[in-house]
Amino acid sequence: xxxxxFNARVRREVTAQRxxxxxxxxxVGGPAEYYLEARGFRDVMDAAEACRQTGLPLSVLGGxxxxxxxxAGVPGVVVNLKQMKRVVPTEHRLLVSAGASLTSVVATCARxxxxxxxxxxxxxxxxxxxxxxxxxxxxxxxxxxxxxxxxLSPQGTVRYLYREEIQFSYRKSSLQxxxxxxxxxxxxxxxxxxxxxxxxxxxxxxxxxxxxxxASAGCAFTNPPGQSAGKLIDLAGCKGMSVGGAQVSExxxxxxxxxxxxxxxxxxxxxxxxxxxxxEHHGIQLIPEVKAWPQPIELAA
Ligand SMILES: Cc1cc2nc3c(=O)[nH]c(=O)nc-3n(C[C@H](O)[C@H](O)[C@H](O)COP(=O)(O)OP(=O)(O)OC[C@H]3O[C@@H](n4cnc5c(N)ncnc54)[C@H](O)[C@@H]3O)c2cc1C
Numbered sequence: 001x002x003x004x005x006f007n008a009r010v011r012r013e014v015t016a017q018r019x020x021x022x023x024x025x026x027x028v029g030g031p032a033e034y035y036l037e038a039r040g041f042r043d044v045m046d047a048a049e050a051c052r053q054t055g056l057p058l059s060v061l062g063g064x065x066x067x068x069x070x071x072a073g074v075p076g077v078v079v080n081l082k083q084m085k086r087v088v089p090t091e092h093r094l095l096v097s098a099g100a101s102l103t104s105v106v107a108t109c110a111r112x113x114x115x116x117x118x119x120x121x122x123x124x125x126x127x128x129x130x131x132x133x134x135x136x137x138x139x140x141x142x143x144x145x146x147x148x149x150x151x152l153s154p155q156g157t158v159r160y161l162y163r164e165e166i167q168f169s170y171r172k173s174s175l176q177x178x179x180x181x182x183x184x185x186x187x188x189x190x191x192x193x194x195x196x197x198x199x200x201x202x203x204x205x206x207x208x209x210x211x212x213x214x215a216s217a218g219c220a221f222t223n224p225p226g227q228s229a230g231k232l233i234d235l236a237g238c239k240g241m242s243v244g245g246a247q248v249s250e251x252x253x254x255x256x257x258x259x260x261x262x263x264x265x266x267x268x269x270x271x272x273x274x275x276x277x278x279x280e281h282h283g284i285q286l287i288p289e290v291k292a293w294p295q296p297i298e299l300a301a
Pocket of ligand 1: 025063064067081122123124125126127128130132135136171175176177181212218219291
């Protein structure tokens with residue numbers, strides 16, 4: 001399908017061969033075949049409908065903080081939701097559009113005295129990405145704070161899903177595959193000053209233990225049950241290992257950082273080496289946490 005014809009269907013400016021690397025925190029990968037920035041639900045629904053009609057795949061980009069994009073780029077349409085960033089506090093809840101940054105939402109919750117989300121302090125990305133990934137860690141996971149989510153299903157229907165209708169598990173949710181458009185979050189009542197102080201404490205801990213300023217996609221692998229992937233990687237002697245411009249962080253074994261000129265291929269090769277070493281040392285198969293576009297990551301055992 002020509003760019004012109006696709007443009008006509010989505011009624012928004014669509015660009016072809018748009019570079020994506022700078023829209024991800026790891027900063028690797030090739031361009032999107034087609035790319036648009038949605039201003040609201042209508043644009044997302046139009047793009048999804050055009051994709052269904054044409055058979056083009058649709059990929060939703062949030063903050064790009066958990067993404068590894070192939071060097072050859074992404075076929076089909078990439079929709080960036082960063083312009084959809086409404087955050088509206090109500091008495092005990094918060095209405096948030098999918099492209100709002102999780103960091104700003106966490107801070108707004110704390111200031112509004114909504115307790116719980118402060119445990120997500122320091123996690124980059126958007127609300128949509130966080131809900132799709134059930135982002136979280138030691139202190140909280142975002143699924144705990146969902147009242148309801150407005151979701152565009154792969155079949156093209158839009159409806160609110162209440163928390164009990166959504167499956168949230170470790171770094172996964174049943175929202176993956178569709179598009180989160182907006183969410184209403186809730187929490188217990190808390191004292192804003194205490195919540196803001198807790199946020200700062202968690203952020204300080206992260207800054208001390210993670211290569212926060214480096215280009216990375218956060219944790220490369222999920223934690224095996226009852227274990228820390230970072231510790232296993234460290235004990236297997238992988239810290240500092242590198243392939244091309246990709247390196248296992250010296251500060252945190254589960255972070256792969258782009259030293260400047262890494263490619264997706266470098267990152268995948270390095271992940272494969274780390275997985276192999278960890279298996280040789282501990283007999284444990286690591287599973288990638290980072291999402292790969294367009295194909296899921298498959299590392300040799
Ligand atoms: C320094 C650093 C620290 C991190 N720390 C943590 C941490 O402590 N805990 C943690 O869980 N993660 C962490 N991450 C990973 C990442 O920040 C989270 O997974 C984040 O929630 C991803 O959100 P995003 O908007 O960037 O999603 P993206 O990276 O843009 O996308 C990730 C996936 O979500 C999908 N997606 C995005 N938006 C939507 C939407 N609106 N609807 C449906 N699907 C969507 C994408 O298609 C993709 O499959 C860290 C990353 C970095 C770089």
